Amino acid sequence: MIKSLIITLLIVLTITMKDTTKTNTSTTNTYTIVIHGGAGTIKKEKLTEKKEKEYKTLLSLALETGKFHLEKGGTAMETTEMVIKILEDSPLFNAGRGSVFNHKGFQEMDASIMDGRDLTFGAVAGFTNLKNPIEGARIVKDSTKHAFLYGERGQEFCLSKGAIYADSSYFYSEYRWKQYQRALKRDAIELDHSDDEDAEKDEILDSKKFGTVGCVVLDKYGNLAAGTSTGGLTNKKFGRIGDSPIIGAGTYANNESCAVSCTGNGEYFLRGTIARDISALMEYKNYSLKKSGNKTLKKLSDMHGKGGFISVDKNGNYIMMFNTRGMYRGVATSKGEFKVGMYSTFD
Ligand code: ASP
Numbered sequence: 001m002i003k004s005l006i007i008t009l010l011i012v013l014t015i016t017m018k019d020t021t022k023t024n025t026s027t028t029n030t031y032t033i034v035i036h037g038g039a040g041t042i043k044k045e046k047l048t049e050k051k052e053k054e055y056k057t058l059l060s061l062a063l064e065t066g067k068f069h070l071e072k073g074g075t076a077m078e079t080t081e082m083v084i085k086i087l088e089d090s091p092l093f094n095a096g097r098g099s100v101f102n103h104k105g106f107q108e109m110d111a112s113i114m115d116g117r118d119l120t121f122g123a124v125a126g127f128t129n130l131k132n133p134i135e136g137a138r139i140v141k142d143s144t145k146h147a148f149l150y151g152e153r154g155q156e157f158c159l160s161k162g163a164i165y166a167d168s169s170y171f172y173s174e175y176r177w178k179q180y181q182r183a184l185k186r187d188a189i190e191l192d193h194s195d196d197e198d199a200e201k202d203e204i205l206d207s208k209k210f211g212t213v214g215c216v217v218l219d220k221y222g223n224l225a226a227g228t229s230t231g232g233l234t235n236k237k238f239g240r241i242g243d244s245p246i247i248g249a250g251t252y253a254n255n256e257s258c259a260v261s262c263t264g265n266g267e268y269f270l271r272g273t274i275a276r277d278i279s280a281l282m283e284y285k286n287y288s289l290k291k292s293g294n295k296t297l298k299k300l301s302d303m304h305g306k307g308g309f310i311s312v313d314k315n316g317n318y319i320m321m322f323n324t325r326g327m328y329r330g331v332a333t334s335k336g337e338f339k340v341g342m343y344s345t346f347d
Helices: 002-016 049-071 076-088 133-143 151-160 174-186 199-206 266-272 274-285 289-302
Strands: 032-040 109-115 120-127 148-150 213-218 224-230 251-253 258-264 307-313 318-322 326-333 338-341
Touching (some): 032 049, 032 076, 032 307, 049 076, 049 213, 049 338, 076 109, 076 213, 076 224, 109 133, 109 251, 120 151, 133 224, 224 251, 258 274, 258 289, 266 274, 274 289, 289 307, 289 318
Parallel strands (some): 120 148
Antiparallel strands (some): 032 213, 109 120, 109 224, 213 258, 251 258, 258 307, 307 318
């Protein structure tokens, strides 16, 4: 069942997704792909076996698809977009179809994608009716001289370039609506990433286990790419833009260092330029990816920011770090490593 789904997906996706800017054609035959589906209060005792399985199946499907494409010589950019689309199409994650509601009851989505080869990127913010916001980000990158489009007019442009429209009913789910109603009642912005231990707040904590999605890739040609897509925060102020579409905050990729995608309460990632810091420590201080990640996570924690990030470097080393209870995540490499998980350890 999963296999045939993957094959159908691949046929559709590889036709619609050709990275025409393959610059380097010599291959190393090694690749790494890392994904996340948000970090937050993810408690084993709160997740039914069925739900846990749903998450793992979806994460595995996304990884399998990415791996298959990379194996066949697909580029980091193509793979990043392809994999994020799969995560956006699932109501399980707070991106695309599963996006949370803002204070006015709209779903406003942000996304970005960055190419480590030449530091070009595309970003979108405040989009309400693009089936796949990451597609909008890629269109901005490939079809304009600009880097960032926002709101209704930006969306209009992406639609004119072939992005798929989706009516608001496509994004509606009762679960998200109830989550929004609860947040409204409490007049709270649901950060989706609290580690609050208060048992009375369990119902609220339950609604904090879905998050942004992201993907970072090193392809066989030695190129890096990163992408992030999100619905933001439940009950966020209308018009609010988080870190996910901001290069250097929620997303970054540079062939000289690493590719990064973040998830967490975006305002802290914006203040701390978290994604860029991980890369800069490698570029300027010659840190290893792990050392850069540790240092940057400490910086985030010291600022009281909550969340995490995934990253892969130019040699295929990867990290998945977070200061919350868990993070939906997974990794696949050309060396045969393949794992998905969500709790503090991969059990
Ligand atoms: N970072 C996202 C934002 O602040 C939210 C998330 O990661 O779940 O918009």
